[in-house]
Amino acid sequence: MQLESMYQEIILEHYRRxxxxxxREPFDAEVRHVNPTCGDEVTLRVTLKDAGSEPTVADVSYxxxxxxxxxxxxSIMADMIIGKTVAEAMAVGDEFLALMQSxxxxxxxxxxxxxxxxxxGVSKYPARIKCALLGWMAWKDATARALTxxxxxxxxxxE
Amino acid sequence: MxxxxxxxxxxxxxxxxxxxxxxxLVYLDSANTSQKPRQVIDTLTDFYERHNANIHRATHELGxxxxxxxxxxxxxxxxxxxxxxxxxVIFTKNVSEAINxxxxxxxxxxxSGRFRLGEGDEIVITEMEHHSNIVPWQLLCERTxxxxxxxxxxxxxxxxxxxADELINPRTRLVALTHQSNVLGTINPVADIAARAHAAGxxxxxxxxxxxxxxxxxxxxxxxxxxxFTGHKMCGPTGIGxxxxxxxxxxxxxxxxxxxxxxxxxxxxxxxxxPPPHKFEAGTMPIAQAVGLGAAVDYLTEVGLEAxxxxxxxxxxxxxxxxxxxEGLRILGPTEPVDRGGAISFELNGIHPHDVSQVLDxxxxxxxxxxxxxxxxxxxxxxxxxxxxxxxLYNTHDEIDALAExxxxxxxxxxxx
Numbered sequence: 001m002q003l004e005s006m007y008q009e010i011i012l013e014h015y016r017r018x019x020x021x022x023x024r025e026p027f028d029a030e031v032r033h034v035n036p037t038c039g040d041e042v043t044l045r046v047t048l049k050d051a052g053s054e055p056t057v058a059d060v061s062y063x064x065x066x067x068x069x070x071x072x073x074x075s076i077m078a079d080m081i082i083g084k085t086v087a088e089a090m091a092v093g094d095e096f097l098a099l100m101q102s103x104x105x106x107x108x109x110x111x112x113x114x115x116x117x118x119x120x121g122v123s124k125y126p127a128r129i130k131c132a133l134l135g136w137m138a139w140k141d142a143t144a145r146a147l148t149x150x151x152x153x154x155x156x157x158x159e
Numbered sequence: 160m161x162x163x164x165x166x167x168x169x170x171x172x173x174x175x176x177x178x179x180x181x182x183x184l185v186y187l188d189s190a191n192t193s194q195k196p197r198q199v200i201d202t203l204t205d206f207y208e209r210h211n212a213n214i215h216r217a218t219h220e221l222g223x224x225x226x227x228x229x230x231x232x233x234x235x236x237x238x239x240x241x242x243x244x245x246x247x248v249i250f251t252k253n254v255s256e257a258i259n260x261x262x263x264x265x266x267x268x269x270x271s272g273r274f275r276l277g278e279g280d281e282i283v284i285t286e287m288e289h290h291s292n293i294v295p296w297q298l299l300c301e302r303t304x305x306x307x308x309x310x311x312x313x314x315x316x317x318x319x320x321x322x323a324d325e326l327i328n329p330r331t332r333l334v335a336l337t338h339q340s341n342v343l344g345t346i347n348p349v350a351d352i353a354a355r356a357h358a359a360g361x362x363x364x365x366x367x368x369x370x371x372x373x374x375x376x377x378x379x380x381x382x383x384x385x386x387x388f389t390g391h392k393m394c395g396p397t398g399i400g401x402x403x404x405x406x407x408x409x410x411x412x413x414x415x416x417x418x419x420x421x422x423x424x425x426x427x428x429x430x431x432x433x434p435p436p437h438k439f440e441a442g443t444m445p446i447a448q449a450v451g452l453g454a455a456v457d458y459l460t461e462v463g464l465e466a467x468x469x470x471x472x473x474x475x476x477x478x479x480x481x482x483x484x485x486e487g488l489r490i491l492g493p494t495e496p497v498d499r500g501g502a503i504s505f506e507l508n509g510i511h512p513h514d515v516s517q518v519l520d521x522x523x524x525x526x527x528x529x530x531x532x533x534x535x536x537x538x539x540x541x542x543x544x545x546x547x548x549x550x551x552l553y554n555t556h557d558e559i560d561a562l563a564e565x566x567x568x569x570x571x572x573x574x575x576x
Contacts, residue, residue, distance in 0.1 A: 002179065003521045003572065007514075012573070038513055038529035039537065039544050065543050067511035068573075131513060 005121035006128075007068065014072035014115075019079045024061040028146035033138040035130050040066030042074060042134055046142040054085045055147060060139060067131050069122055074135025076115045086143060092116070093136050100129045162466035168553050170196040170458075182523030185558045190341055190369060190502040190549030191527050192391045195455075199394055202454035206447045214446055215420055215437075229446050232453030233436070239456045240386065241377040242403055249402040249409070249436040250449050254368045255291040257387030257402035258335070260415040260439060261364055262295040265333070266302050267413045273362075274412070276332050278304040283326055283334045283361075285310040285318055286539045289341050290532045292366045296335060305332065312539050316343040316492030323355060331361040338376065339369040342533045342547065343492025344475075344499040346370065353382035362408070368392055369500060372551065373471060374464030378403050390448065395455035399448035402439070409435035416441040459552075467552045471501040474550040474559060478503055481563040486576055488566065491545055501550035504531065507566060509575035512546040518569040519546075524562055 023030075027045035034041040042064040049058040060078040064071055077096075081089035096116050099106045104124035108117040122132045168174050171194045178184050186194060206228060212221035214229045230245075237245035251257045268274035276282075282296050286309050300307045308326055311319040318336075327334060334356040339346045353363040364385040367376035371388035378386050385408075390399040404412075414421060414432055418441030423431040432438045459467065475496045482488055487508030493499045507515050512528035519526055527547045530537045537544060548562055570576035 003518060006517065007572070039534060040513075067513035069513070125517070128513070128517070 002121070002124075006125065008118040008121065010076075010115055010118045011068060011072040014075040015068040018064075018071055018075035020060060020062070020075065020082065021064070022061060023063050024059060027059070027061070028149060029142045031138050031142040031145065033134060033141065035066070035070070035134055037127075037130070038067070040064075040070050040131065040134060042066070042070070042138050044074075044135065044138040044142050046139065046146050048086065048143070048146050051085065054087065056085045057081050057083065057089050057143075062135065062138070064135070066134065069119070069128055069131040070134045073116070073119060073132045074138075076118075077135050077139060080114050080116065081139070086147070089143075090140070093140060096136060097133065099123060100132055162463065162470055164470065164553065164555055167462065168555075170198065171553050172197055172200070174553060178523050178525075179521055185522075185524040185561045187548040187550065187554065187558065187562060188525045188527050189372075189551035189554075190392065190547065192397070193372060193394050193551055194553065195396070196394055196458050198458045199396070199451050199454045203396060203447050203451045206450050211447070213443055225446060228450045228453070229444070232449045232456075235453040235456045236401055237403075239374070239376075239460065240371070240401075240403055241379045244406055246434070246436055247403055247406050247409065249404065249439045250444055251387075251400040251402050251439075252398060252445070253391075253400040254289075254366060254387045254389045255295075255400075257385075257389075257400050258292055258364065258366065259295045260402055261385050261387075261404070261412075262299040263415045264412040264439075266299050267415070268411075272411070273408075276303045276305050279330060280305040280332045281308050281328070281330045282306070283308050283310070283331055283356075285336045285347075286312045287316075287318065287340045287343060287345065287347075287533065287536045288335070288337055289366065289368070290534070291368075292335055292337060292364075293535065296333075310336070312343075312536065314540070315494075316340070316345050316540070318345075318347055320348075320352075323352070327352075327355050327359050327361065329359055331356065331359050333362045333364065335364040335366070337366040337369070338381065339367075339500045339502075340492065340533075340536075341369050341502065342504045342531050342536055342545065344502040344504075345492055346375075346498045346500060350380060350382045357382075369502065372459075373468050373500060374459065375468075384408055390452035390455060393452075393455055394458055395452035396445075396448040398445045399452045401452075404435075406435065409439070414438055414441070418442040462552065470552055471550055472496055474554055474556070475499070475501045475503075477556050478548065478550065478559045478562075481559055482566075485563065485566055485570075487570065491540055491542060502547060503549070504545040504547040506542060506545055507569065507575075510569055510573050512544045514573065515546045515566070515569050518572055519562070519565040522561070522565045522568065524558075524565045526562070 030045045032043045044062040047059040210224040212225040214226040363383040365383040367388040372393035386403045391397040421441040491504045516528035
């Protein structure tokens with residue numbers, strides 16, 4: 001029975017009670033991403049702030065329609081990256097992407113990934129990887145837009 | 160020969176295998192693609208081992224054999240769909256290409272005569288189409304300035320014909336609709352709609368992808384001008400589809416793809432073209448696949464299409480009974496086995512279709528989850544996505560019971576029942 005390895009309790013928990021859900025004001029950028037194979041979609045907003053000279057994730061809010069994997073992944077992501085610098089959050093995203101592409105052979109670093117290690121089982125199912133990445137892809141896109149927007153107003157921020 | 164599902168199953172080698180760590184395969188995804196009988200697999204092997212050559216252009220014995228096998232398949236397909244003239248049977252890659260062939264050829268006709276199409280003209284489709292019978296017409300309308308219009312669907316999953324008189328009018332140039340919905344299973348009154356369309360002077364194209372596998376794509380009774388279907392959903396190989404069209408239209412229509420073997424004469428600045436069907440078969444075709452489709456037609460004919468349909472109706476009745484008693488399950492489309500085929504899409508309250516199919520897959524039950532390439536239909540029914548189980552000649556009551564048990568297991572697993 002491999003079902004439990006994919007649907008770990010923490011995933012089901014986030015699916016039933018997603019954290020940081022709902023769209024909030026104010027925000028720096030908003031994106032809408034869809035998974036064209038199943039029609040799952042997420043509208044996601046990002047708010048950045050400056051902590052020292054580093055752009056930092058002040059808030060991630062979202063409205064998502066989708067399966068347990070995409071919903072839980074977005075919830076865990078939001079909870080993990082709010083408060084991190086954009087660079088730190090991107091590093092988590094890269095680690096998560098690598099885990100998803102590992103075909104079940106990855107050795108996830110719990111120190112970096114936190115609760116997102118629970119998605120290790122998903123990487124064995126190629127059809128579900130997009131589900132787990134939907135929120136992350138939306139967040140990366142929104143953040144890139146937010147940084148560009150801020151660069152126009154405040155040229156000292158961003159890279 | 161009496162129909163015995165146990166004997167039929169022996170013809171399909173894949174049904175013997177196990178999946179997900181030793182579970183017997185319960186394949187309920189035939190509306191997506193069907194499995195292939197030994198007879199078709201052997202024909203493909205035999206063609207490549209014994210007869211492989213290019214067709215129509217090879218001047219040797221193998222070339223003769225390959226040509227005969229390919230053209231023989233065309234004759235078999237023509238007989239299968241009740242076409243008196245095999246020259247009306249064009250091989251394509253799939254239904255999408257068959258529909259695009261018509262859409263591009265009409266567009267290429269540069270708006271003259273019976274194929275004229277421009278501002279003020281209308282193309283009518285339906286809200287229950289597969290994307291392959293929506294997008295080509297959207298693109299054609301963009302190219303020509305014509306307007307795309309469509310029949311809606313009723314909440315119980317039938318075509319809403321209440322506006323038919325207004326929708327099909329003298330501005331209508333073409334009506335394109337599905338014979339059997341790939342999501343709902345609904346079988347549409349194609350002949351009636353074709354008669355209305357013809358009375359208004361419009362052409363009619365029927366997507367028979369889901370009805371041809373059950374021997375329902377009879378071009379005489381459909382009354383359409385074009386009928387498209389695909390081999391892989393009817394026990395044949397992938398990569399081979401069919402467009403049937405009325406000869407007088409095919410003769411008038413300009414080519415879709417230009418290339419080898421579709422010509423009559425070529426000069427440096429212009430060409431003339433072969434008569435149909437070859438005018439529409441540019442380049443080396445999927446020869447073995449066409450021959451394999453011929454073998455699939457032979458197989459289905461030998462089993463007997465009446466018997467296949469009776470078996471599927473029996474499965475459908477059993478499935479409707481087994482699924483409707485599951486609390487929280489809502490079937491999209493007709494819940495009575497009348498004018499509907501063997502595909503059932505449904506929602507399971509509180510569990511996303513991807514999660515439903517994952518639980519089923521873990522138990523060896525293969526279904527499809529998502530919008531099944533019919534996103535507008537799901538939107539019209541107010542559903543984000545659905546799970547679809549579809550049946551064919553090799554399925555059994557036990558497999559449907561395994562589906563029902565799997566759905567109950569999903570409810571327990573996700574704590575929704």
